[in-house]
Amino acid sequence: MKYIKGLYVTLALMMFVVLVSTTILDDKYSGITMFVCLGLFLIGSTFFINAKQLKGK
Numbered sequence: 001m002k003y004i005k006g007l008y009v010t011l012a013l014m015m016f017v018v019l020v021s022t023t024i025l026d027d028k029y030s031g032i033t034m035f036v037c038l039g040l041f042l043i044g045s046t047f048f049i050n051a052k053q054l055k056g057k
Contacts, residue, residue: 003051010044 014037021033 003047007044007047007051010040010047014040
């Protein structure tokens with residue numbers, strides 16, 4: 001269950017980063033934002049893979 005919560009937190013962080021980029025920073029740092037979102041996506045993918053492996057056992 002901790003992996004599912006980790007996946008949800010990661011997705012919420014991605015949405016927060018995009019929200020801050022568009023509202024506060026006026027898309028001036030969109031490249032950096034996409035790089036951060038990519039890193040968060042990879043972290044979320046590891047949470048997803050770990051949850052699937054535990055479910056299969």
